[in-house]
Each structure stands twice: as structure tokens, then as C-alpha cells.
Amino acid sequence: MTIDSLLNDCRGHMDKIVQHLEVELTKVRAGKITPNIIDGISIDYYGTQTPINQVANVAVADARTLNIQPWEKKNLELIDKAIQAANLGINPHNDGNSIKLFMPPPTEERRKEYVKKAHVMAEAARVSIRNIRRDTNEHIRKLAKEHVPEDAIKDGEAKVQVLTDKYSGIIEKHMETKEKEIMTV
Numbered sequence: 001m002t003i004d005s006l007l008n009d010c011r012g013h014m015d016k017i018v019q020h021l022e023v024e025l026t027k028v029r030a031g032k033i034t035p036n037i038i039d040g041i042s043i044d045y046y047g048t049q050t051p052i053n054q055v056a057n058v059a060v061a062d063a064r065t066l067n068i069q070p071w072e073k074k075n076l077e078l079i080d081k082a083i084q085a086a087n088l089g090i091n092p093h094n095d096g097n098s099i100k101l102f103m104p105p106p107t108e109e110r111r112k113e114y115v116k117k118a119h120v121m122a123e124a125a126r127v128s129i130r131n132i133r134r135d136t137n138e139h140i141r142k143l144a145k146e147h148v149p150e151d152a153i154k155d156g157e158a159k160v161q162v163l164t165d166k167y168s169g170i171i172e173k174h175m176e177t178k179e180k181e182i183m184t185v
Helices: 005-028 075-085 106-148 150-184
Strands: 042-043 048-051 054-064 065-070 091-092 099-102
Touching: 005 106, 005 150, 042 075, 065 075, 075 091, 075 099, 106 150
Parallel strands: none
Antiparallel strands: 042 048, 054 065, 065 099, 091 099
């Protein structure tokens, strides 16, 4: 192992942590509706339990409205009843052609809960970054036994710290962006 290969591994692990955080932050919704809100809700379609998205077009009309247009009109009532039975906290509005789900805007208290959840995710990512830094520094120090000059080891540790600072900054930017998104009314 060389210091450069250790630094590349460190960079790769930190990239994965940031990518994971990005995915997790997308799951923190600020009162915006998504089609996956009806995942797991099925209707009896010709004797088979079938997910709604396989018997209807499901589309986001705007940030707070989900439109469900069944391919067969007879499924409209079945979909309506299935959504009500699922207890989503949203009442479906059946206009005779389609069903609309309106997501009410979250309260200030709920927004603050979302922000706290996002902060917990960001802190977990920061801890993971610091753990990678610690492990990489330990591996670099072990290279001293393989007759790597002490200056190279100190330089390697400094580069690891630069990577740590860079990725911590990226995490912080993601967190700030998500907080603004959540708190925007």
C-alpha cells in the first residue's frame, strides 16, 4: 500500500458517504407529495391484488397534488376506497374521472421536526467521514514500519485532513440547502 492508494480509497469512501447522504435527504419531504406515497396500496383487480400504479396513471400535478387516473373507470371507486383504508392522512377527492390527493402544507412544528431529522442524517455522515479519516491516518502511520519517510507520512495525514474538510463542507452545503427547502413556506 502506498500513501496515494490510501488517499484514493479515502476519497472513494467519502464520496460514497456523501452520495448516501444525498439519497437519504431526498427521503425527507417537506410536505411535497410524491407518487411513492401510494406504494403498497393495492386493489382487487380481476381477483388479484394489484398495486394502484399498475392500474392507473399516477402523476404529480404540482408540489401538493397527486393525480390518479385509472385506465378503467370501474376501478375509480376501488382506488378511492383503498386509499381511504390505507390511512395516509390525506382524503382522496374523486371527481368521477380521476382521484386527486392534496397534501396539506406542514405546520411550523412539523417543518422543525423534518429539519431535526435532516440534521441527524448530516451528523451521521460527518461521523462517518471522521471515522474514515481516523482509519486512513492509522494505515498511513503503519507505513512508517515499511520505511516510508516521516515527512511523507505527515504530508499524507495533512492530505487526509484536507479531504475531511472538503467533504465536511459538502455535507454542510447539502444540509443548508435541505433546511432552506424544508423551511420555505
